[in-house]
Amino acid sequence: MNLLPLFIGFGLVTTAVLAIASVGFTLQYAVTNVLNLAYGEVMTVGALTAYVVNHRGGSIWIGLVAGAAAAAIVSLLLNRFIFGPFARRGLKLFGMVVVAIAVSLILANALLIIAGSSNFSYQFDAGPTFRGLGMILSTEQLVVIGIAVVAMVAIRVLLTRTKLGRAMRATATDESLARACGISVRRVTDAAWLISGALCGIAGVVLGMSVTGWGVFTDQGLLITIVAAAVVGGIGQPYGAMLGALLLGIVTSMVAGYFDPAYRDVSAFVILVLFLLFRPQGILADVVAQREVVT
Amino acid sequence: MESGSSNGLLVVQNLHREFGGVVAVDGVSFSVPAGTIVGLIGPNGAGKSTVIGMIGGAIQPTSGSIRLEGKEISGLPPYSIARQGLIRTFQLSAEFPRLTVMQNLLAAAPDHPGETLLGALVGKRWWGAYETRLVEQARGLLERFRMSGKENDYAGDLSGGQRRLLEVMRALMAKPRMLLLDEPTAGVHPSMIGELESQLATLRDEGLTMVMVEHELGIVERLCKVVVVMSHGKVIAQGPLAAVRAEAVVREAYFAG
Amino acid sequence: MTNAQQFYVTLLLIYLGVDIIAALGLNLQFGVAGIMNFAFIIFQSAGAYAYALCTLGPPGPGNLLGAGFQTYFWGTSLPFPMPFLVAIAAGALLSLVVGAVILPRLRGDYQAMAFLVVSLIATGVATNQIGLLNGANGLSLVPKPLNDQLQLSFFDYGWFYLGLTAVFCLIAWWFVHRITSSPLGRALRTVRENEQAASALGKDVRRLRMLAFVIGGGLAGLSGALLVGFISAWAPGSWTYAETFVYVTAVIVGGFGSNLGVIIGVLLVPIVFGELTRFLPDVGQSGWIDAGQFIVYGVLTLAFLWFRPRGVFPERRVLYARPMIAKSTPASASPEGGAPP
Helix, strand or coil: CCHHHHHHHHHHHHHHHHHHHHHHHHHHHHHHCCCCCCHHHHHHHHHHHHHHHHHCCCCHHHHHHHHHHHHHHHHHHHHHHHHHHHHHHCCCCCHHHHHHHHHHHHHHHHHHHHHCCCCECCCCCCCCEEEECCEEEEHHHHHHHHHHHHHHHHHHHHHHHCHHHHHHHHHHHCHHHHHHCCCCHHHHHHHHHHHHHHHHHHHHHHHHHHCCCECCCCCCHHHHHHHHHHHHHCCCCHHHHHHHHHHHHHHHHHHHHHHCHHHHHHHHHHHHHHHHHHCCCCCCHHHHHHHHHHC | CCCCCCCCCEEEEEEEEEECCEEEEEEEEEEECCCCEEEEECCCCCCHHHHHHHHHCCCCCCEEEEEECCEECCCCCHHHHHHCCEEECCCCCCCCCCCEHHHHHHHHCCCCHHHCHHHHHHCHHHHHHHHHHHHHHHHHHHHHCCCHHHCCCEHHHCCHHHHHHHHHHHHHHCCCCEEEEECCCCCCCHHHHHHHHHHHHHHHHCCCEEEEECCCHHHHHHHCCEEEEEECCEEEEEECHHHHHHCHHHHHHHHHC | CCHHHHHHHHHHHHHHHHHHHHHHHHHHHHHHCCCCCCCHHHHHHHHHHHHHHHHHCCCCCCCCCCCCCCCECCCCCCCCCHHHHHHHHHHHHHHHHHHHHHCCCCCHHHHHHHHHHHHHHHHHHHHHCHHHHCHHHCECCCCCCCHHHHCCCHHHHHHHHHHHHHHHHHHHHHHHHHHHCCHHHHHHHHHHHCHHHHHHCCCCHHHHHHHHHHHHHHHHHHHHHHHHHHHCCECHHHHCHHHHHHHHHHHHHHCCCCHHHHHHHHHHHHHHHHHHHHHCCCCCCCCHHHHHHHHHHHHHHHHHHHHCCCCCCCCCCCCCCCCCCCCCCCCCCCCCCCCCC
C-alpha cells in the first residue's frame, strides 16, 4: 500500500488542528506584538473545560463551545493583566519572552496540580471510518478537518467583511494611525484576544477529539510547531499561518511516517530555527509587501 | 574652496542607496575640507540621515565611494570606521542609560588595554594608569561642557539637552578625526543650544572636522563654511549658505517639500 | 548532627556552589552583555556529559562501569582534573558553535526564541538518539573524582567534594569579577545598553558578545561537571528548558549585571525556595511540590520584573575617586580607590 497518501491524510488532521491554533497565535502577535508562549497551556484550558462539560453529560459540541469560551476569557485576562501592561512598560533588557515563559510555566504547573498527569479522553459516539484517495480517516478526524475549514472561512469573513475585522487589520498595521482614525485600540485588542483565544480553545478541544488520549503536557512540542507554522507563513499574517500550518502539518507527518515518529516535533523545531535565522519574515513576505505597495 | 573637490578629509562620490525599489540617495557627491564644518541641509525625507548612515557604516551603499583621507571606507562595518577616527552621533539619543555619565565617557575611549581579556585578567596593574588618565580627560570635558556635577548620574536620568551634550563629549573621548553630527540640537532646550553651538565652534577652531545635519539655519549659518543641500535624494546645491539660499532650486525644494 | 543531616547540608552546599558558578556564567551572558540565552542549560549539560564521557571509559561489553547497560558514542578515562577541563572546553566549544550561528543574526525576542528552540532540539536529539548519550535514561555510575585515591567514607567524601566545589567557585568568581570590574566589563555593558552606539564608538560588538557567550558557556560546562561528578547521573530530565528558567529567575531576582546579586539570587531561588519545599508534606497529587516550585519561580519572575527589575542587589553605580590633593601636585593624584570601573 502506498503510504504517502496515508501520511498526507494524517497530515491533514494535524494541519487542521495547527491551522486553527496558529491563526489564533498569529492574530495575537499581529495586534500586540507578543509571542504568547503560554498558548499551549490555554489550549489545555479549553480542552479541560470541554472535558468537564463532556463528562457531566454534555455533548462534545457543548464542550467545544465551553472550551472556546473558557480559553477566550483566559486569553483576554492574560493580555489585560500581564502581556498588555508589560508591553506598555517596555522591558528593555529582558523582553517579553521571559514574561511569556513565566506565564506558561505558571499555567502549566497549575494545570498539572489541578488536573493531574493522567490522560483524558472525550466521550462521544465514534462514527464510521472513511477510506478514500488512499487515506484512512475516522469520522472525528473528518469533523476536525471540517471545523478547521469553517473556522478559516469565518476568520476570512471577519477580517475582510466586518468593521471589527478591518479595525483589527488597521491596528495590526499601524497602531497610532489606527488610533488617530478613531479606532478604539483597546476594544479592538480585547476583541482580538477573545477571538484568538476562542480559536485556541477550539484547537485544544479539537486536538483532544482527534487523538485517543491526551493530558497536561509540559513539553513544548505542539507550541513550537504552532509558532513554526506562524513564522513560516509570516508572523502576524493569518493567511500565512494557514499556509504555514499546511506545510508543517504535512512535513511533520512525513517525518514521523517515513523517518522516525520521535522526531516529529524536532523537525518542526528545526524548521522554526532555520526560518528565524534565515527568513524570519516568512514565506509570504514579498507577496504581502507587494500588495501593500499597490493599494 | 571649491565644492566637490577631491581634496577633502572626507570625499563622498556618487553615493547611491535604494530600499526595495525606492531610491533614497541618488548620486550624492561632496567633499569635506579638514578643519571645517559642512552642513547637510534640506527638507525632511531628502535622504540626509541615510547619507550619514552610509558614511558611518550603519547602512551599506548600493554604489558609490566614501574616502576618508584617501582611504576607501564604504562597506566597512561601523566599528571599523569609528576606529579610523570617524565618529557619528545619533538623531535619537544613544547614551548608555544604566551607566553613569563618567562610565559613558570612559567607555568611548579607544584602545584601552583593559578591554582585552588578558588585560582584564591581569588587572589594574595593567590598565590602571591609562584609566586614570582617561578619568582626568573626561573630567576636563565635563568641566568644559559645564556638566561636572552630573558625573555620577545615570545617563538615562539626564534631560534631553544634557544627553546631547553627553553624546558630543562621548564622541570627543573617542579621539575623532571627524565627527558626523545627526541633528545635534534636536530636542535640546533653547537655553542650551547656544552653549552647544559655541562648543562646536570652538572645536572647529581647534581643527576638528565635522559634517552636521541640521535644520536650524541660523546655527548652520554661523558654524558652517559650506552647506550641501539635498532634496529627494539628490544634491541640488553646494556652497556657502548665503549663496545657496539665493538659488531658485533651493527655495523651491524648501517650499514645495 | 546526624550523618543524614550532615549529608543533606553538604549536598545543599554543593548545589549552591554549582548554581553559583552557573549563575555567574549566565550573568555574564545575560546580565552584563545582554544576550537572552534561553538555551543556557544545554551548555551545563554539555559539560556534564563531557565529564561523564571522560570518566566512564570507552563503551563496550568489557567496561565494568556499566557500558553493559548504557550506550554512548565515545568514552575514555582521564585522571583528575582533566575531565573538568574537558567539560569547560565542551561548554565553551558548544557556545562557540551556537553563538556563531545565532548571535550575529538575531536580536530581542527572536534571539530568545531561537535559543529556546535550540534547547528543545538538543533535548529531543539526546532523548531519541539512544546510541549517543544513552537516550532518555542518560548516563549513570559516573565515578566520583579522586574517590578511589582518597578512600574516604561516604560522608567524609561529601565534605571533600564540597571543598573541591568551593575552590572551583572561588576561581570562577575571581575570573568573572576581573572581567566585569574591568574596562572589558564596561565595554560588554555598552553592548547591552546600546549596541549601535557601542559600534559607532569603535567597539567590535560581535567579538565582545562572543567573548561573553563563550566564557559563560565554559562556566556552565564547569557547573555541569561538578554536578555530575557528585550525583553521578545525568539524563535529559535533568536539563529541560525550564531549568534555564530557574537560573534566569535567580539572575532577575538577585540582580542582573551584579555578581554578588546573582549569588544572592541563586541562594534565594533554587536553594532556599527550591529546597524549602522539600519540607512541605506531600499531600494531594503526587509531584505537586515540583509543580508548585515552578509556579513560585514564575510568579517571582513576574513580580520582580514588574516591581523591582534591578533585583534584590542591583548592579552597583561605579564611582571614581577624586584626587585628594590639589592639582599642582603631580603623580600623587590617587588612582580610583576601591571602586571598579
